[in-house]
Amino acid sequence: MSNSYDVIVVGVGAVGSATCYDLAKRGVRVLGIEQFSVPHTMGGSHGFSRQTKIAPYIGSSYEPIILRAYELYAELIDESGQSDLMVTTGFLDLAPHRDFPGYKQNLGHFEDLEIEQIHQRFPQFQISEPYWGAYDPQGALLRPEMVITTNVRLAMQRGARIIGNTKVLDWSADSGGVTVQTDRETYSAERIVFCAGPWTGKLLGALGVACTVTRMSFAWVWPLQDFKAYEPESMPCWCIEDEDGIYYGFPMMNDVPGYKIGLHWYGEPVNPDRFDRTPNAHDEELIRKGLRRYFPEANGPLVGLRTCLYDHTADDVPIIDVHPEHDRVVICGPLCGAGFKFVPAYGEAAADLAVTGRTELPIDFLRVARLL
Numbered sequence: 545m546s547n548s549y550d551v552i553v554v555g556v557g558a559v560g561s562a563t564c565y566d567l568a569k570r571g572v573r574v575l576g577i578e579q580f581s582v583p584h585t586m587g588g589s590h591g592f593s594r595q596t597k598i599a600p601y602i603g604s605s606y607e608p609i610i611l612r613a614y615e616l617y618a619e620l621i622d623e624s625g626q627s628d629l630m631v632t633t634g635f636l637d638l639a640p641h642r643d644f645p646g647y648k649q650n651l652g653h654f655e656d657l658e659i660e661q662i663h664q665r666f667p668q669f670q671i672s673e674p675y676w677g678a679y680d681p682q683g684a685l686l687r688p689e690m691v692i693t694t695n696v697r698l699a700m701q702r703g704a705r706i707i708g709n710t711k712v713l714d715w716s717a718d719s720g721g722v723t724v725q726t727d728r729e730t731y732s733a734e735r736i737v738f739c740a741g742p743w744t745g746k747l748l749g750a751l752g753v754a755c756t757v758t759r760m761s762f763a764w765v766w767p768l769q770d771f772k773a774y775e776p777e778s779m780p781c782w783c784i785e786d787e788d789g790i791y792y793g794f795p796m797m798n799d800v801p802g803y804k805i806g807l808h809w810y811g812e813p814v815n816p817d818r819f820d821r822t823p824n825a826h827d828e829e830l831i832r833k834g835l836r837r838y839f840p841e842a843n844g845p846l847v848g849l850r851t852c853l854y855d856h857t858a859d860d861v862p863i864i865d866v867h868p869e870h871d872r873v874v875i876c877g878p879l880c881g882a883g884f885k886f887v888p889a890y891g892e893a894a895a896d897l898a899v900t901g902r903t904e905l906p907i908d909f910l911r912v913a914r915l916l
């Protein structure tokens with residue numbers, strides 16, 4: 545088999561798999577290279593659930609991106625027949641302010657809930673004044689592993705070559721094309737797209753942009769009573785703004801017994817190739833603190849506790865752009881700890897940039913120049 549391609553995608557996690565699928569749909573000869581197995585639990589895309597919602601992004605730069613992502617997720621479900629890839633649960637945002645543009649302007653994408661209404665509709669949440677609730681009926685739970693697997697399956701059915709357990713060690717680009725050296729073979733292509741998530745800084749160090757990686761944890765907890773109240777028919781995906789960060793969670797699904805909860809905060813900086821992945825007592829305490837505050841009656845046994853990686857830029861806004869020094873190189877990451885919901889749109893934009901050098905999606909705020 546030839547080692548020469550139109551486009552090489554480095555990293556077949558969330559956005560790398562979406563980029564491979566998008567390129568394959570266009571008939572581009574694409575090679576996706578992944579250092580671990582596809583999918584895996586070593587980066588930023590495992591744990592069976594991710595939230596998506598529309599209301600907070602309305603009126604912001606992310607509005608066209610989230611709307612396009614919803615369209616593309618619907619197309620992915622249609623083409624794959626994988627209807628459980630996205631489960632509409634609604635999304636409940638609980639905060640003592642209305643800072644998101646979509647909430648401030650009340651552009652009609654959510655229901656405004658006062659404390660009594662929250663208690664009536666969602667009695668699981670122990671919330672009091674000055675909290676206020678925004679309920680987005682379009683909020684949903686995405687299945688990250690299933691999304692990656694589906695993207696890869698459909699891409700390969702369309703002729704893409706995707707190889708796991710192959711690490712990119714080095715790359716170069718010049719006017720003739722790009723060369724990628726892996727721990728197995730060397731490959732060449734017309735263009736390259738970096739979708740390396742937490743490893744972006746390691747592969748693109750010469751870019752001169754700080755990419756920090758932090759260690760995060762999340763848990764599944766068994767509610768002690770009233771189990772039905774924690775099932776998707778009764779419990780939406782949710783976020784609660786707290787002095788320690790934002791607690792977030794999901795209803796009980798079939799993957800792991802219990803309801804899932806995590807704390808969204810900056811995290812503890814680590815080297816993605818060398819850090820302690822084993823969950824510890826501090827990880828559990830971060831979760832227990834939130835349970836004591838907001839779910840005291842459902843603060844039950846811990847069923848699962850895992851670690852995972854966030855990746856950050858200096859302003860915690862992702863990078864999607866052509867490399868400023870190499871026009872054959874596209875950068876698609878870091879996605880900054882909240883990127884899953886946008887993944888098919890980011891993948892489409894990255895594929896556009898690789899094929900034509902431009903994209904219709906308004907991604908100027910994601911360009912790298914702001915960080916240089």
Ligand SMILES: Cc1cc2nc3c(=O)[nH]c(=O)nc-3n(C[C@H](O)[C@H](O)[C@H](O)COP(=O)(O)OP(=O)(O)OC[C@H]3O[C@@H](n4cnc5c(N)ncnc54)[C@H](O)[C@@H]3O)c2cc1C
Nearest residue numbers: 555557558559579587588589595712741743882883884885
């Ligand atoms: C605990 C947690 C909860 C989250 N919750 C949400 C949420 O509710 N909603 C939301 O929208 N987002 C959420 N996010 C963020 C979102 O999941 C991530 O932004 C997104 O999944 C990252 O995708 P990615 O493709 O950039 O990275 P990854 O999926 O990690 O993919 C990068 C890939 O590149 C590969 N790679 C790197 N270097 C090399 C190399 N040298 N050679 C070959 N392969 C390489 C890696 O192995 C990896 O597979 C959450 C993240 C975490 C960690």
